[in-house]
Amino acid sequence: MRRLLLVAVMFFWGSKMMMGNAETADVVVADSVKLEHASEKFAPGEFMLDHILDSHEWHIITIGNHHISIPLPVILYSKISGWHVFMSSKFHHGQASYRNFRLATEGPNKGKIVEDTTSGEILPLDLSITKVVFSIFLSSALLLWVFISIARRYQKYPNSAPKGLQSALEPFILFIRDDVARSTIGEKKYEKYLPYLLTLFFFIWFNNLLGLIPIFPGGANVTGNIAVTGVMALFTFVITTISGNKHYWQEIYNAPGVPWWLKFPIPLMPLIELLGMFIKPVVLMVRLFANIVAGHLIILAFVSLIFIFAEFHPLLGYGIAPLSAAFSIFMGLLELLVALIQAYVFTLLSSIYFGLATAEPHEGH
Numbered sequence: 001m002r003r004l005l006l007v008a009v010m011f012f013w014g015s016k017m018m019m020g021n022a023e024t025a026d027v028v029v030a031d032s033v034k035l036e037h038a039s040e041k042f043a044p045g046e047f048m049l050d051h052i053l054d055s056h057e058w059h060i061i062t063i064g065n066h067h068i069s070i071p072l073p074v075i076l077y078s079k080i081s082g083w084h085v086f087m088s089s090k091f092h093h094g095q096a097s098y099r100n101f102r103l104a105t106e107g108p109n110k111g112k113i114v115e116d117t118t119s120g121e122i123l124p125l126d127l128s129i130t131k132v133v134f135s136i137f138l139s140s141a142l143l144l145w146v147f148i149s150i151a152r153r154y155q156k157y158p159n160s161a162p163k164g165l166q167s168a169l170e171p172f173i174l175f176i177r178d179d180v181a182r183s184t185i186g187e188k189k190y191e192k193y194l195p196y197l198l199t200l201f202f203f204i205w206f207n208n209l210l211g212l213i214p215i216f217p218g219g220a221n222v223t224g225n226i227a228v229t230g231v232m233a234l235f236t237f238v239i240t241t242i243s244g245n246k247h248y249w250q251e252i253y254n255a256p257g258v259p260w261w262l263k264f265p266i267p268l269m270p271l272i273e274l275l276g277m278f279i280k281p282v283v284l285m286v287r288l289f290a291n292i293v294a295g296h297l298i299i300l301a302f303v304s305l306i307f308i309f310a311e312f313h314p315l316l317g318y319g320i321a322p323l324s325a326a327f328s329i330f331m332g333l334l335e336l337l338v339a340l341i342q343a344y345v346f347t348l349l350s351s352i353y354f355g356l357a358t359a360e361p362h363e364g365h
Contacts, residue, residue: 044304056088077125135220184355201347208339224292233281244357
C-alpha cells in the first residue's frame, strides 16, 4: 500500500514538472517568435531597390506570406551542362533550386541566377526573358499596333481630318518632324533620320508612362535600366559615326580657327574632340537613366515614410499617411510631365548629333 502511494505521489510530481517544463518551453518559443518579428524591421533601401531593379518574375501582390506573380521564361547556358529552358516558378520566389540553379538572395550576385558546382557558385550565360525584357516586348507590340493603325488610316483617308488615336498623336508626330528633325538636321536630309527619331521618342515616352502604372502590365522600370538607355545611346552613336561626312571629321581632327599650338606637337584639341564623341552617348545614357530612377525613388521614399513612422508608433504611421500619399500623388503627376520631357530631350540631342555629322561647311557657318 505504501509502495502504491509512493508511486502515485511520484507520478503526480513528475507530471507537474513536465507540465511546468512544457509551459516554460511554450513561453520561450513565444518570446523567441516575438523577438524574431520585432527584429524584422522595415528596410527602406531594400524596399526601393526591389521595386526598381529587374527580376525573373512579374510580382503582382503579396497576401500574407503568399506571393502572387507571373513566372517568366528562364534561358540559361552552362559550360558544364549546356542549355536549360524552364519557367522561373521552379525557383519558388527564390526559396528553392532547380537543376543546380538558384536565385542568389545575398552577396555580390544578389538577384542573379547562379549555378552551384563542386568548386562553388558560378554565373551561367543568362538569356532569360526578365521583367524588363518582357515589358519591352509589350511596349514594342503596342507601338506597332498604334502606328500601323494610324498609317492605315492615312492611306485609307488621305484627305480627311484625323480622328481618334490619329488625332491624339499627330501633333507629337508633326512636332518631332518640324521642330526637331527638320530644324536640326536640315530640309534636305531630315527624312532619312525621321523614322528612327520617331521610334526613339515614342518608345521612351510609352515606356516612361507604363513605368508609372503600379499594376500589370505596368510597373517595369524599362527606361530606368541603364542597359536599355545604353543600347539606345549606342544606336545614336553608331548612326552619328556612320553618317559623319568629311567636314564632320575635319572638325574633329583639324578644326579650322584653332591655334596651331593646340594641335602640334601635342594634339590637344583633336584628343578633346575625339573624347567628346564618346562622352555624348554616355551623357545620353546617364541622363535618361538618372532622371527616371530618381523619380521612382522619390515616390517610393514617400511611401516608405509611412512604415518608418509606424515602427515608432502606429498612430504616427496613420498620421503621416495622408501627407505621404499627397506628396506621392503630386510626384506621380510631375512624373507624367518628366516622362514626356525626357523622351523629347533624348530625341532632340540625337537629332542635333545627326545634324552636326551631316552639316556642310556653309551650313555650319
